[in-house]
Amino acid sequence: MSEPDTYNDIRAYEAFKRVRNRLRLHYPHEILYRCITDLNRPDANSMERMRHYRPWELLLLIKWTVIYGEYTSPDRHHLTEPDYTKLVNLLFQFGADIRMPDQYDNVLLFLRNMAFQEFWLQENARNANLARQSILFRVLEPNHSLHVAFKAKTGVTIDEFILLANMLLTGFLTSRKEQFVTENWFSPVLKEMTADSIRAFLHSLSKDIQSLRQFLAQPAMSRLSKAYEFYEQTPLKRYPLFLDADRYFTYSPIVLFHALHSYVFDLLREVDPSAFMDRFGPIFERYIEKGLQYAQLNFVPESELRTIMPELNKVIDFFVVDQGTNILLEAKGIEMPPIGMLTHLPDVVRDRTKTSIIKAIYQAHETWSILRKKSSVGRLTLGEGLPVLLVTTFKDLYIGNGSDFMRSVASDLPNDLAARFGQDEIIPPERIYFLSVEDFDLLIEAAHKGLSVSSILLEAMKADSQSQTKRFVFRQHLRALRPELGIPQYLEREFETVMNRIKQMLDEPPVVSG
Numbered sequence: 001m002s003e004p005d006t007y008n009d010i011r012a013y014e015a016f017k018r019v020r021n022r023l024r025l026h027y028p029h030e031i032l033y034r035c036i037t038d039l040n041r042p043d044a045n046s047m048e049r050m051r052h053y054r055p056w057e058l059l060l061l062i063k064w065t066v067i068y069g070e071y072t073s074p075d076r077h078h079l080t081e082p083d084y085t086k087l088v089n090l091l092f093q094f095g096a097d098i099r100m101p102d103q104y105d106n107v108l109l110f111l112r113n114m115a116f117q118e119f120w121l122q123e124n125a126r127n128a129n130l131a132r133q134s135i136l137f138r139v140l141e142p143n144h145s146l147h148v149a150f151k152a153k154t155g156v157t158i159d160e161f162i163l164l165a166n167m168l169l170t171g172f173l174t175s176r177k178e179q180f181v182t183e184n185w186f187s188p189v190l191k192e193m194t195a196d197s198i199r200a201f202l203h204s205l206s207k208d209i210q211s212l213r214q215f216l217a218q219p220a221m222s223r224l225s226k227a228y229e230f231y232e233q234t235p236l237k238r239y240p241l242f243l244d245a246d247r248y249f250t251y252s253p254i255v256l257f258h259a260l261h262s263y264v265f266d267l268l269r270e271v272d273p274s275a276f277m278d279r280f281g282p283i284f285e286r287y288i289e290k291g292l293q294y295a296q297l298n299f300v301p302e303s304e305l306r307t308i309m310p311e312l313n314k315v316i317d318f319f320v321v322d323q324g325t326n327i328l329l330e331a332k333g334i335e336m337p338p339i340g341m342l343t344h345l346p347d348v349v350r351d352r353t354k355t356s357i358i359k360a361i362y363q364a365h366e367t368w369s370i371l372r373k374k375s376s377v378g379r380l381t382l383g384e385g386l387p388v389l390l391v392t393t394f395k396d397l398y399i400g401n402g403s404d405f406m407r408s409v410a411s412d413l414p415n416d417l418a419a420r421f422g423q424d425e426i427i428p429p430e431r432i433y434f435l436s437v438e439d440f441d442l443l444i445e446a447a448h449k450g451l452s453v454s455s456i457l458l459e460a461m462k463a464d465s466q467s468q469t470k471r472f473v474f475r476q477h478l479r480a481l482r483p484e485l486g487i488p489q490y491l492e493r494e495f496e497t498v499m500n501r502i503k504q505m506l507d508e509p510p511v512v513s514g
Contacts, residue, residue, distance in 0.1 A: 008099045012227040015097035019090045020068045023061070027390070028209065030079040030233060031087065035062050036242070038376075039252035040177075040370055043340040045122060055121045057091040058337030059234040062251060066209060067216050091487055098227045105346050108408035111472060112349075112398040116341045119396070120233065120258055125173050128441060128487040129261035131495040133242060134162050135290075137264045137285055138498075146279055149271055150264060155200030158264055164201045165260040168503050172253045180247040189505045204267075205249055206241035215239065228342040238266075265394065277333065282436075284333030285317055288392060291440060292329075294488055296445035297322060299329075300378045309370045316360075316367045321380045325454035326387035328367060328427075329409065330360040333394045341398070347397070349409045357399070357434065358410060359389045365421050372425065386425075388457050389432045392440045396473060401464055404430025439474040445488045446478055456481065 021280075035058045043049045070076055104110040106482065135379055136160045140147045150158050169498065171178040171185065176186075186198045207215060216235060224232070234251075240259040241248045250256040269276045285302070292299050299320040300308075309315055315436070318325040340352030350358070368387055369376060389402070399405045406413050406429045419428045447453050459479040463469040471477050478485055487491075 002425075003395055008103065008227050009225050011093070012225065012230070015090075015094040016064075016226040019061070019087065019094055020064060022090055023065050023088055024068065024070040024073075025075075025077055026070075026079045027076050027082060028065050029095055031065045031069070031084075032062055032209070032242070034084050035059075035065075036132060036251055036485075038248055039255075040179075040250070041170075042177075044252065045254060045478055050122075053088060054092075055254070056230075056234070057088070059236060059251065059255070060230065061087060061091055062236065062328040063216055063234060064305065066213050076402075077101070085303050096232060097153060099344055104344050106408040107401075108351070108400055108404050109344055109346060114232065115396070115398045115472065117231045121254055123254070125169070125254070125257040126487070128438070128491045129257075130162075130166060130169075131487075131491040131498070132287075132437065132441070133261055133264055134494050135490070136287055138162050140283075144190040145267055146276070146283075149268060153267060153271055154204040156197050156204070160197050161201060161204075161264065162498060163502060163505075164189070164193075164198065166498050167506075169253075169257060169260060170502075172256055177446070178392065180249045182246050182248065189502075192332045192505050198387060200242075202241065205239060205263075206237045206243040208243045211240070212239065224342075228339075231342050232338065233341075241501065262395070265335075280333045281331075284394060285331045287306045287437070288317065288329070290441065290490065291488065292318060294490060295444045295453075297447065297453065298380055300380055304378050305367065308374075309367065312366055312370065314363050314366070316364050319371065319377055319380070320453070321365070321383050323452050323454040324383035325457070326371075326383045326385070327453065327457075328364045328387050328389045328392050329388070330364060332356050332360055333393060335393075335395045336397055336504075338463050345412075346409045351399070353399070353405075353409070356393070357391060357397070357405070358413065359434065359478065361389065361402075361413070361417070361427075364389045365417060365426065368427065369421055371427065381445070386431060387425055389427050390435055390440075391433070392435045392437060394437050396433060396436040396438075398473070401434065401463070402427075402429035402473060405429070405432075405434070429463065433457070433460065433474055435474050439478070441488055442475050442478045442485055442493065446482055446485055448488065449482070451481065 038044060038053050039055055039058055041049070043055075044055060101107070101110045136148075137146070149157055150161070154161065155163070167186070167189070168181070171181050183195070183198055183202065189198070194197070214423070215238070234255065236251050237255055237259040240252075240256045241250055243249075265280070269278070289301060297320050299318045300316055302317045303454065305315040305319060306312075316328045317331045318329040320329055334356045335354050336356075340349055343349060364387075371382065375382060399409065414426070414429065443453065443456065446456060456478070459481060460471070460474065463477060463480070464469060
């Protein structure tokens with residue numbers, strides 16, 4: 001989307017120019033390092049601190065400083081504390097000058113923008129995210145196409161990357177937090193991997209200011225509406241380390257964590273999105289099946305459903321019966337394109353979910369149209385009543401539940417489903433939930449700890465029927481039911497396995513040079 005092309009884009013562009021003109025009065029490096037200092041404070045993501053210094057605004061200030069900063073003028077001034085405060089206030093004012101909540105078609109679209117912008121920066125680093133990437137990718141055979149593609153792109157194997165990534169995080173996320181690391185910081189692991197591998201790892205995650213400027217100024221980024229730029233998840237996630245001389249700084253420990261825990265997925269998808277999704281789909285389905293088995297749920301996988309319903313080209317991935325409740329589960333290892341997360345237009349969201357979410361809903365109805373006529377499916381006896389549909393995606397899509405989605409984004413879908421399958425047989429929108437893989441893991445752990453999935457779903461539907469208790473993402477229901485809920489043991493074990501390997505390599509603490 002080019003700017004300016006609407007009233008809001010014009011306002012946003014004028015507000016952006018005030019920030020740009022101000023930052024050009026100073027040395028880019030000084031602004032960059034001042035933002036990095038703030039983002040690396042121990043309380044950077046506390047609610048009190050974010051009242052005055054919002055991390056998403058500081059990250060945007062870094063981006064704009066790198067792209068639009070003044071690098072040659074002799075009239076530049078050194079950055080003082082009042083100068084920095086002025087820049088921060090201009091970023092705050094920028095947020096007030098873009099589209100307001102009442103200028104969205106509906107509240108869901110506004111909440112999506114806010115959630116996409118803020119939620120991830122308010123979350124603590126979690127072992128589960130690191131372990132999940134390891135389970136999904138580390139065990140791939142060396143000749144697996146994804147493994148080969150990753151090594152070709154980065155110069156390291158997936159196994160080496162995961163080990164070094166976890167080691168790097170210990171430097172920036174523990175109480176003895178480093179200001180920066182160098183290649184020498186990784187010297188204790190040289191007995192396990194080569195200096196070239198360490199160098200390739202750091203190179204894949206970092207850029208100096210000139211190469212970062214070239215990366216951020218690419219047309220796909222620079223043409224983005226300024227109103228949308230405010231809500232984006234910083235492109236610094238792609239290269240979360242800033243290289244200055246031989247020192248590697250992180251813009252923010254939380255940005256580094258989120259970059260690393262999904263790095264393999266993100267990079268492979270970047271290389272060839274279509275080919276990657278074809279290969280990742282079966283890997284993601286195996287992960288979901290692992291969870292179902294761990295929770296000891298009764299289910300029939302897609303392979304069996306295909307033999308039961310040969311007349312259908314596509315069936316759902318899993319059919320679960322839990323305490324008499326029929327549950328259709330579809331695994332979609334997808335990530336919505338950035339414009340689908342940033343847009344304020346419902347038609348754009350609908351278009352970006354057409355081949356994933358909407359397709360999953362149709363697949364579920366087609367499967368149910370056959371299943372409902374049977375008394376049993378494989379070894380499972382069908383429950384009574386209409387099913388619940390769970391669509392599990394790799395990342396949060398922030399589209400609420402089925403009712404939210406169909407009311408705010410796909411308003412034509414209920415009528416289309418009723419015309420095709422019959423009004424009495426369509427799955428009520430309030431019985432449709434979209435779960436991220438993180439939501440799924442928490443649901444599985446709750447089931448493993450003794451809560452039935454059917455009771456959790458019933459409580460979620462009850463809560464979502466009232467505005468006072470409605471939740472935006474599914475894990476909020478789980479946290480409300482079990483605040484102390486941990487992560488599945490298979491994730492704990494995987495994390496411990498990786499960390500123990502690192503401990504074995506670190507006979508002595510890493511040394512920081514400089």
